[in-house]
Amino acid sequence: MSTRNRGAGRGPAPRGAGACGFLVVLGVVALAGCQRGDAEVPAPREEAPVVLGPEDVVRVESRELQEGPVLSGTLQARRAATMRAEVQGAVLEMKVEQGQKVKKGQLLARIQDVSQQDQLLAARTAVRVARNAVRVARAEEQRNRQLANAGVITRRDLERAQLARAQAEAQLSEAQARLALSRQQVGRTRLVAPFNGVVSERHASAGDIVQPGTPLYTVIDPTSMRLEASVPAAQLSALKTGSGVDFTVGGYGDxxxxxxxxxxxxxxxxxxxxxxxxxxxxxxxxxxxxxxFAEGRVAALRREVPAIPVSAVDTRAEPATVLRVKDGKLERVPVTLGMTDEVQRLVELRSGAQAGDVLVRGSAQDLTEGTRVEVRPERPGESEPGVGGAGAPPEEPQQPQQPQPR
Incomplete structure (x- = not known):
């Protein structure tokens, strides 16, 4: 049998059979690829919690709050004196420097006193002359009194002698007054400390020409300070002389x-x-x-109550609310507030949160309710009053990652 006959006996193959087989193969390959792709899609991850540091949280604790008028101002020495020149002249010597302690009567500075010394010498001479004149006038009066009693001279001559003695005494008094004034002028060329204290300012130097009224030194008594402050008249009922005032001063921390x-x-x-x-x-x-700068408050009322910082309260709504950390999430809780300590910036918490609750404060209050959070515990040296690091879950040590086999 010929080859043609053998082929013709089978009959012609269907035209669509090859195409259908190709499509089946593609479908199998695509299905296998989809199954592999589905197996490689990672499962959705849970959102990581927001980490809060000790500075972002605070624990509700019992604290002593004080309420009363708030005072503020700049401290001044209760006793202070500006030593000024009382005469004109050149400064010969400045004895002390700024910050040096002085005692009452201690010499601080000297001003040239040549003219004053000349006036003092002339005044002393005038006093001596006047004293001699008084001595002569008194002796003359005594002799004339004896002669008048003996009838040798008239009473008129005695009266003249008495008048001469009175004039001599008046001239002596005038000379003594001039002497005292001259001594005072000489003393004004020497500046002395008015009380025990400290030199706070030195306004001149040796060689300066000064006029009466020119400041030379400022001396203060540092053992007592004074604060001048103003309060509204509506708070006068909480003020009285002798009331205690608690102060904090800039530069001295708490x-x-x-x-x-x-x-x-x-x-x-x-x-x-x-x-x-x-x-x-x-x-x-x-x-x-x-x-x-000092800031204080008149201690009109003191109470120990549960309190939190003002920065932990959201007062934009009514009633005020706080964000509390519970079971690793934030929840918003309405609270009732009481007295406010303006100096410590604390507010009484009457209801809504309990002692020991951890609340969010500061910029962390911008987080929304329901946010998952994790409170980082305090590290040594960063403890703050009222910071709620305690009670937070301890941070687990991270294990080094092992290289995965390829």
Whole structure:
């Protein structure tokens, strides 16, 4: 049988059979590729929590709050004196420097006193001449009295002698007054300390020509400071002479100082509606310096209550709210507030949160409710009063990553 016949006996192959087989193969390959792709898609990750540092949280704790009128101002020495030149002349000597302690009567500076010394010498000479004249006049009066009693001279001659003695005594008094004035002028060329204190300013140098009234030194008594402050007249009911005042002074951190109201101005300033107060602050240790800014409060009311910083409260809504960390998430809680300590910037927490609760403060309050958070515990040396690092879950040590086999 020929080859043609064998082929013709099978009959012609269907035209679509090859195309269908190709499509089946492609479908199998595509299905296998999709299955592999689905296996490589990673599972969705859970969002990482926001890490809060100790400076972002605060724990509700019981604290002592004080309420009363707030005072502020610049410290001044309670006793201060500016020593000025009382005569004209050149400064011969400046004895002390700024910051040096002085005692009452100690010489501070000398001004040229040539003309004053000349006047003093002339005044002394005039006093001696006047004393001699008085001595002669008194002796003459005594002789004339004896002669008048004996009838040798008339009473008129005795009266003339008495008048001469009176005139001599008057001239002596005038000469003595001039001598005292000359001594005073010489003394004015020497500046002495008016009290025990410290030289705070030196305004001149040796060789300067000064006029009466030119400042030379400023001496202060650092053992007592004074603060002048004003409060609204509406708060006068909480003020009285002798009331204690607690102060903090710039440059001394949280260290507090105590003073007392010494005087209250009896008149209200019509322009501001405020009353002037004068508060004394003992400074026996001489730790305080003039010119420092002080802020204090009259301790009118003291209470120990649960309190938090003002920065932890959101007062934009009514009632006020706080963000509390609970079960690793933030929740917004309405709270009831009480007295406010303006100096410590603390507010009483009456309801809404309990003692020990950890609240968010500061810029962290911009987080939304429901945000997952993690409070980083405090590290040594960064502890802050009221910071809620305690109670936060400890940070787990990170294990070094092992290289994965390829």
């Amino acid at each position: 260290r507090s100082f105590q003073g007392r109201i010494e005087r209250i101005n009896p008149a209200v300033d019509p322009a501001t509606g405020q009353v002037r107060l004068y508060v004394t602050l003992p400074n026996t240790e001489q730790a305080l310096l003039t010119g420092l």
